[in-house]
Amino acid sequence: MTSHAPAGNARADQQLRELLEAAPDAIMQVDQAGSILLVNRAAESMFGYSRQDLLGQPIEILIPHEYREPHAGHRGKYRAHPSTRAMGSGLELSGLRRDGSRFPVEISLSPSHTDQGLRVTAIIRDMTERKRAEDKLRKLQEAYIRDLTSSNHELALRNREIEQANRLKSEFLASMSHELRTPLHTIIGFSELLGEELEGPLNERQKRFVSHIHKDSIHLLELINDILDLSKIESGRLELRPEVFDLKAVVEESLAAFQTLSQAKSIALEANVAVAQPVEADRLRFKQILINLLSNALKFTPEGGRVDVECAVRESFAVVSVRDTGIGIAKEAQQAVFDKFYQVGATTKGIREGTGLGLAITKRLVEEHGGRITLESEPGKGSRFTFTIPLNAIKKRGSSK
Numbered sequence: 001m002t003s004h005a006p007a008g009n010a011r012a013d014q015q016l017r018e019l020l021e022a023a024p025d026a027i028m029q030v031d032q033a034g035s036i037l038l039v040n041r042a043a044e045s046m047f048g049y050s051r052q053d054l055l056g057q058p059i060e061i062l063i064p065h066e067y068r069e070p071h072a073g074h075r076g077k078y079r080a081h082p083s084t085r086a087m088g089s090g091l092e093l094s095g096l097r098r099d100g101s102r103f104p105v106e107i108s109l110s111p112s113h114t115d116q117g118l119r120v121t122a123i124i125r126d127m128t129e130r131k132r133a134e135d136k137l138r139k140l141q142e143a144y145i146r147d148l149t150s151s152n153h154e155l156a157l158r159n160r161e162i163e164q165a166n167r168l169k170s171e172f173l174a175s176m177s178h179e180l181r182t183p184l185h186t187i188i189g190f191s192e193l194l195g196e197e198l199e200g201p202l203n204e205r206q207k208r209f210v211s212h213i214h215k216d217s218i219h220l221l222e223l224i225n226d227i228l229d230l231s232k233i234e235s236g237r238l239e240l241r242p243e244v245f246d247l248k249a250v251v252e253e254s255l256a257a258f259q260t261l262s263q264a265k266s267i268a269l270e271a272n273v274a275v276a277q278p279v280e281a282d283r284l285r286f287k288q289i290l291i292n293l294l295s296n297a298l299k300f301t302p303e304g305g306r307v308d309v310e311c312a313v314r315e316s317f318a319v320v321s322v323r324d325t326g327i328g329i330a331k332e333a334q335q336a337v338f339d340k341f342y343q344v345g346a347t348t349k350g351i352r353e354g355t356g357l358g359l360a361i362t363k364r365l366v367e368e369h370g371g372r373i374t375l376e377s378e379p380g381k382g383s384r385f386t387f388t389i390p391l392n393a394i395k396k397r398g399s400s401k
């Protein structure tokens with residue numbers, strides 16, 4: 001190998017030179033005094049000088065005037081602690097072209113010790129394109145953030161307006177409902193009195209009229225009560241009143257309220273309560289949930305059917321289900337029945353009864369307690385509504401606030 005060394009060296013030198021010339025970055029070498037000893041092609045085109053113009057010149061000619069003096073000082077320090085590293089790390093460095101224009105650069109330095117003293121090789125990368133791309137990206141980001149901030153601001157304003165409108169609506173509904181109920185009670189009361197014929201007998205037609213007045217005014221009262229409930233829930237003004245109670249007793253009370261109706265329709269109405277421990281929830285609201293579900297079950301179950309209530313404990317929840325053998329609910333309507341004013345169709349009596357608000361209220365009351373309500377149903381076979389109530393619903397809600 002030694003015998004081939006001179007030829008081998010020449011070839012290696014040639015390869016090295018080719019590599020140097022092909023490099024996309026400017027590469028230069030300076031001596032201890034900062035005079036340029038070597039430049040590649042990229043350096044020529046980057047700075048706009050020919051090789052001859054550069055060789056032997058101080059490296060400072062490639063640096064903007066105001067940095068020349070400090071640069072000479074830095075060179076002195078580098079000589080004292082030479083190492084391979086980035087130059088001016090964290091600083092924005094600029095190069096100066098022959099035509100006086102400047103451009104951003106990134107420079108890495110590496111020392112080599114020779115017989116003639118320390119030489120420093122600098123690899124200089126033109127950062128113009130990268131800076132331009134970064135600037136563009138930054139501007140885009142800034143514009144995007146500006147847009148986002150202004151649309152957020154607009155959304156917040158909109159939200160406030162909507163909240164305000166919603167609150168006004170709820171307040172209006174609450175006060176209207178109250179104002180409507182008073183005269184309605186008068187209508188209900190007096191139509192009842194008339195129907196009892198204490199003030200004198202009515203003929204058949206008159207009886208029918210009075211009964212219509214009575215029935216429809218009760219329907220109107222239910223509607224108003226439901227709207228009032230819903231507006232309270234929606235405006236966040238519904239307050240749950242926690243109470244520890246016996247689930248079995250509440251279920252039995254609720255069933256008792258439907259005894260007459262179930263007997264009249266020959267519907268078997270039964271409950272199976274497997275909950276031994278007391279439940280802590282709003283007793284009246286719990287009863288309202290159950291009564292809503294029972295009322296629907298009886299309404300939509302034909303004569304001779306069954307309605308069953310089942311209660312059990314699963315983890316920290318009471319799970320209550322109301323199952324009927326009624327007309328059932330088609331798959332596509334099973335979500336919508338919980339919407340406000342949604343009614344699938346006629347009841348078993350062939351007419352529309354109710355307000356279409358019952359399940360919307362029921363769902364919200366369950367959720368206010370921290371529970372969930374689900375529905376399984378098959379048209380023609382029946383429906384099963386299941387809801388869960390945390391055994392200590394109110395305590396949990398209180399502590400999470």
Ligand code: ADP
Pocket residue numbers: 296297300324326327328329337342343344345353354355356357358359360383
């Ligand atoms: P409504 O006052 O009409 O009963 P709900 O909100 O309680 O209002 O119920 C909405 C609709 O869901 C009902 O009109 C009915 O079509 C359907 N539905 C509710 N419960 C049952 C059930 N147990 N069986 C069949 N359909 C039911």
